Amino acid sequence: xxxxxxxxxxxxxxxxxxxxxxxxxxxxxxxxxxxxxxxxxxxxxxxxxxxxxxxxxxxxxxxxxxxxxxxxxxxxxxxxxxxxxxxxxxxxxxxxxxxxxxxxxxxxxxxxxxxxxxxxxxxxxxxxxxxxxxxxxxxxxxxxxxxxxxxxxxxxxxxxxxxxxxxxxxxxxxxxxxxxxxxxxxxxxxxxxxxxxxxxxxxxxxxxxxxxxxxxxxxxxxxxxxxxxxxxx
Numbered sequence: 001x002x003x004x005x006x007x008x009x010x011x012x013x014x015x016x017x018x019x020x021x022x023x024x025x026x027x028x029x030x031x032x033x034x035x036x037x038x039x040x041x042x043x044x045x046x047x048x049x050x051x052x053x054x055x056x057x058x059x060x061x062x063x064x065x066x067x068x069x070x071x072x073x074x075x076x077x078x079x080x081x082x083x084x085x086x087x088x089x090x091x092x093x094x095x096x097x098x099x100x101x102x103x104x105x106x107x108x109x110x111x112x113x114x115x116x117x118x119x120x121x122x123x124x125x126x127x128x129x130x131x132x133x134x135x136x137x138x139x140x141x142x143x144x145x146x147x148x149x150x151x152x153x154x155x156x157x158x159x160x161x162x163x164x165x166x167x168x169x170x171x172x173x174x175x176x177x178x179x180x181x182x183x184x185x186x187x188x189x190x191x192x193x194x195x196x197x198x199x200x201x202x203x204x205x206x207x208x209x210x211x212x213x214x215x216x217x218x219x220x221x222x223x224x225x226x227x228x229x230x231x232x233x
Contacts, residue, residue: 089168089200089208151205153177154229159187160206162221169197169209171227179207184230187211187221195221196230 150172152158157173169187173179179202187195194216197209211221 089166089210092166093201151177152227154179157185157227159221159223159225159227161223167211167220168200169211169221171207171209172205173227174203174205174207176204185209185227186230188226188228189222194219194225197221197227 150158152171152173154173154177157171159169160172161170162168163170171185179199181199181202183199185197185199186193187197192215194214195211196213197211199207200210201208209227214220
Protein backbone atom coordinates (compact mmCIF):
# COMPACT_ATOMS: atom_id res chain seq x y z
CA UNK A 1 0.00 0.00 0.00
CA UNK A 2 1.45 3.39 -1.01
CA UNK A 3 0.98 6.67 0.95
CA UNK A 4 2.43 9.16 -1.56
CA UNK A 5 -0.86 9.74 -3.51
CA UNK A 6 -2.56 10.83 -0.23
CA UNK A 7 0.05 13.48 0.56
CA UNK A 8 -1.61 16.31 -1.44
CA UNK A 9 -4.89 15.65 0.33
CA UNK A 10 -3.23 15.79 3.73
CA UNK A 11 -1.41 18.99 2.85
CA UNK A 12 -4.62 20.60 1.59
CA UNK A 13 -6.39 19.62 4.80
CA UNK A 14 -3.61 21.05 6.94
CA UNK A 15 -3.57 24.26 4.89
CA UNK A 16 -7.33 24.64 5.32
CA UNK A 17 -7.07 24.11 9.04
CA UNK A 18 -4.27 26.66 9.27
CA UNK A 19 -6.28 29.23 7.31
CA UNK A 20 -9.33 28.66 9.51
CA UNK A 21 -7.24 28.97 12.66
CA UNK A 22 -5.67 32.17 11.35
CA UNK A 23 -9.11 33.66 10.66
CA UNK A 24 -10.37 32.70 14.08
CA UNK A 25 -7.27 34.21 15.68
CA UNK A 26 -7.90 37.48 13.85
CA UNK A 27 -11.51 37.51 15.00
CA UNK A 28 -10.47 36.84 18.57
CA UNK A 29 -7.90 39.64 18.46
CA UNK A 30 -10.52 42.03 17.13
CA UNK A 31 -12.95 41.03 19.86
CA UNK A 32 -10.21 41.40 22.48
CA UNK A 33 -9.38 44.93 21.25
CA UNK A 34 -13.07 45.86 21.30
CA UNK A 35 -13.45 44.60 24.86
CA UNK A 36 -10.34 46.51 25.90
CA UNK A 37 -11.75 49.74 24.45
CA UNK A 38 -15.08 49.16 26.20
CA UNK A 39 -13.25 48.53 29.46
CA UNK A 40 -11.34 51.81 29.12
CA UNK A 41 -14.57 53.71 28.37
CA UNK A 42 -16.37 52.11 31.31
CA UNK A 43 -13.45 52.91 33.60
CA UNK A 44 -13.44 56.55 32.51
CA UNK A 45 -17.22 56.78 32.97
CA UNK A 46 -16.95 55.24 36.44
CA UNK A 47 -14.24 57.70 37.44
CA UNK A 48 -16.34 60.64 36.21
CA UNK A 49 -19.46 59.35 38.00
CA UNK A 50 -17.53 58.83 41.24
CA UNK A 51 -16.08 62.32 40.96
CA UNK A 52 -19.54 63.88 40.56
CA UNK A 53 -20.86 61.83 43.48
CA UNK A 54 -17.92 62.87 45.67
CA UNK A 55 -18.43 66.54 44.79
CA UNK A 56 -22.15 66.38 45.63
CA UNK A 57 -21.45 64.55 48.89
CA UNK A 58 -18.78 67.08 49.84
CA UNK A 59 -21.14 70.01 49.25
CA UNK A 60 -23.93 68.38 51.24
CA UNK A 61 -21.56 67.56 54.11
CA UNK A 62 -20.30 71.14 54.09
CA UNK A 63 -23.83 72.49 54.55
CA UNK A 64 -24.52 69.93 57.29
CA UNK A 65 -21.34 70.95 59.13
CA UNK A 66 -22.30 74.61 58.89
CA UNK A 67 -25.75 73.89 60.30
CA UNK A 68 -24.38 71.71 63.10
CA UNK A 69 -21.90 74.45 63.98
CA UNK A 70 -24.87 76.53 65.14
CA UNK A 71 -25.02 74.20 68.13
CA UNK A 72 -28.69 73.31 67.86
CA UNK A 73 -28.23 69.74 66.61
CA UNK A 74 -30.63 70.33 63.74
CA UNK A 75 -29.55 67.25 61.83
CA UNK A 76 -29.77 64.97 64.85
CA UNK A 77 -32.99 63.19 65.67
CA UNK A 78 -33.97 62.42 62.11
CA UNK A 79 -35.27 65.75 60.81
CA UNK A 80 -35.98 64.22 57.40
CA UNK A 81 -37.66 67.32 56.02
CA UNK A 82 -34.58 69.48 56.61
CA UNK A 83 -32.20 66.88 55.19
CA UNK A 84 -34.40 66.49 52.11
CA UNK A 85 -34.56 70.25 51.63
CA UNK A 86 -30.75 70.49 51.71
CA UNK A 87 -30.49 67.66 49.20
CA UNK A 88 -33.13 69.21 46.92
CA UNK A 89 -31.30 72.52 47.05
CA UNK A 90 -28.08 70.86 45.87
CA UNK A 91 -29.92 69.09 43.05
CA UNK A 92 -31.52 72.34 41.89
CA UNK A 93 -28.19 74.16 41.96
CA UNK A 94 -26.55 71.42 39.89
CA UNK A 95 -29.38 71.42 37.35
CA UNK A 96 -29.26 75.20 37.05
CA UNK A 97 -25.53 75.04 36.36
CA UNK A 98 -26.05 72.42 33.65
CA UNK A 99 -28.83 74.51 32.09
CA UNK A 100 -26.59 77.58 32.16
CA UNK A 101 -23.79 75.72 30.36
CA UNK A 102 -26.22 74.44 27.72
CA UNK A 103 -27.69 77.92 27.25
CA UNK A 104 -24.21 79.40 26.81
CA UNK A 105 -23.40 76.87 24.10
CA UNK A 106 -26.72 77.48 22.34
CA UNK A 107 -26.29 81.25 22.47
CA UNK A 108 -22.76 81.09 21.02
CA UNK A 109 -23.78 78.69 18.24
CA UNK A 110 -26.80 80.77 17.25
CA UNK A 111 -24.80 83.99 17.19
CA UNK A 112 -22.15 82.37 14.99
CA UNK A 113 -24.86 81.16 12.63
CA UNK A 114 -26.52 84.58 12.43
CA UNK A 115 -23.18 86.22 11.61
CA UNK A 116 -22.86 84.09 8.45
CA UNK A 117 -26.48 83.45 7.45
CA UNK A 118 -28.43 85.65 5.06
CA UNK A 119 -31.81 86.14 6.72
CA UNK A 120 -34.68 85.79 4.28
CA UNK A 121 -37.07 87.13 6.92
CA UNK A 122 -35.72 90.25 8.71
CA UNK A 123 -38.49 90.14 11.32
CA UNK A 124 -37.61 86.55 12.24
CA UNK A 125 -33.94 87.51 12.58
CA UNK A 126 -34.81 90.43 14.86
CA UNK A 127 -36.94 88.12 17.02
CA UNK A 128 -34.08 85.61 17.35
CA UNK A 129 -31.61 88.37 18.28
CA UNK A 130 -34.05 89.76 20.86
CA UNK A 131 -34.48 86.35 22.46
CA UNK A 132 -30.71 85.85 22.49
CA UNK A 133 -30.26 89.14 24.35
CA UNK A 134 -32.87 88.01 26.88
CA UNK A 135 -31.04 84.69 27.29
CA UNK A 136 -27.72 86.49 27.81
CA UNK A 137 -29.37 88.59 30.51
CA UNK A 138 -30.69 85.53 32.32
CA UNK A 139 -27.32 83.73 32.36
CA UNK A 140 -25.44 86.88 33.35
CA UNK A 141 -23.66 87.82 30.11
CA UNK A 142 -25.62 91.06 29.76
CA UNK A 143 -26.67 93.58 32.40
CA UNK A 144 -30.44 93.54 32.81
CA UNK A 145 -32.40 96.73 33.34
CA UNK A 146 -32.71 97.10 37.11
CA UNK A 147 -36.20 96.86 38.52
CA UNK A 148 -37.41 98.99 41.38
CA UNK A 149 -37.20 96.24 43.96
CA UNK A 150 -36.47 97.20 47.52
CA UNK A 151 -33.61 95.22 49.02
CA UNK A 152 -33.67 94.18 52.66
CA UNK A 153 -31.09 94.00 55.40
CA UNK A 154 -30.40 91.67 58.30
CA UNK A 155 -32.97 93.40 60.52
CA UNK A 156 -35.69 94.07 57.95
CA UNK A 157 -36.03 91.63 55.06
CA UNK A 158 -38.94 90.03 53.24
CA UNK A 159 -39.84 86.62 51.85
CA UNK A 160 -39.94 86.93 48.04
CA UNK A 161 -40.77 83.30 47.20
CA UNK A 162 -41.36 79.87 48.76
CA UNK A 163 -40.73 76.62 46.89
CA UNK A 164 -43.83 74.48 47.38
CA UNK A 165 -41.99 71.14 47.06
CA UNK A 166 -38.76 71.61 49.02
CA UNK A 167 -39.94 74.40 51.33
CA UNK A 168 -36.90 76.55 50.50
CA UNK A 169 -37.58 80.20 51.38
CA UNK A 170 -35.96 82.99 49.35
CA UNK A 171 -35.52 86.38 51.04
CA UNK A 172 -34.35 89.75 49.69
CA UNK A 173 -31.14 89.99 51.68
CA UNK A 174 -27.82 88.51 50.58
CA UNK A 175 -24.06 88.80 50.64
CA UNK A 176 -24.13 92.58 50.12
CA UNK A 177 -25.77 92.87 53.55
CA UNK A 178 -23.38 90.34 55.16
CA UNK A 179 -25.74 87.35 55.08
CA UNK A 180 -23.74 84.12 55.40
CA UNK A 181 -24.51 80.40 55.37
CA UNK A 182 -25.63 79.15 58.78
CA UNK A 183 -27.07 82.48 59.95
CA UNK A 184 -30.36 82.15 61.86
CA UNK A 185 -33.47 84.21 61.04
CA UNK A 186 -36.95 84.59 62.48
CA UNK A 187 -40.02 84.94 60.26
CA UNK A 188 -42.96 87.15 61.30
CA UNK A 189 -46.41 87.96 59.94
CA UNK A 190 -47.86 91.13 61.40
CA UNK A 191 -46.64 90.91 65.00
CA UNK A 192 -46.74 87.12 65.32
CA UNK A 193 -43.76 84.83 64.94
CA UNK A 194 -44.29 82.25 62.20
CA UNK A 195 -41.05 80.29 61.98
CA UNK A 196 -37.30 80.06 62.43
CA UNK A 197 -34.93 79.39 59.54
CA UNK A 198 -31.26 79.05 58.65
CA UNK A 199 -29.40 80.39 55.61
CA UNK A 200 -28.39 77.52 53.29
CA UNK A 201 -27.12 79.52 50.30
CA UNK A 202 -26.42 83.16 49.55
CA UNK A 203 -26.14 85.36 46.47
CA UNK A 204 -25.46 89.09 46.16
CA UNK A 205 -29.04 90.23 46.75
CA UNK A 206 -30.91 87.12 47.95
CA UNK A 207 -30.52 84.12 50.25
CA UNK A 208 -32.10 80.66 50.41
CA UNK A 209 -33.37 79.68 53.85
CA UNK A 210 -34.37 76.31 55.28
CA UNK A 211 -37.21 76.38 57.80
CA UNK A 212 -36.09 74.68 61.02
CA UNK A 213 -39.14 75.32 63.18
CA UNK A 214 -42.76 76.27 62.52
CA UNK A 215 -44.86 77.77 65.29
CA UNK A 216 -47.92 76.17 63.69
CA UNK A 217 -47.70 73.39 61.09
CA UNK A 218 -50.92 74.65 59.52
CA UNK A 219 -49.51 78.16 59.15
CA UNK A 220 -46.47 77.91 56.82
CA UNK A 221 -44.16 80.70 55.71
CA UNK A 222 -45.67 82.82 52.94
CA UNK A 223 -44.49 85.38 50.43
CA UNK A 224 -44.45 88.82 52.01
CA UNK A 225 -43.64 87.64 55.54
CA UNK A 226 -41.06 89.74 57.39
CA UNK A 227 -37.66 88.27 58.20
CA UNK A 228 -35.08 89.46 60.71
CA UNK A 229 -31.77 88.19 62.08
CA UNK A 230 -32.18 86.07 65.22
CA UNK A 231 -29.94 87.37 67.97
CA UNK A 232 -28.50 84.83 70.38
CA UNK A 233 -29.82 85.00 73.91
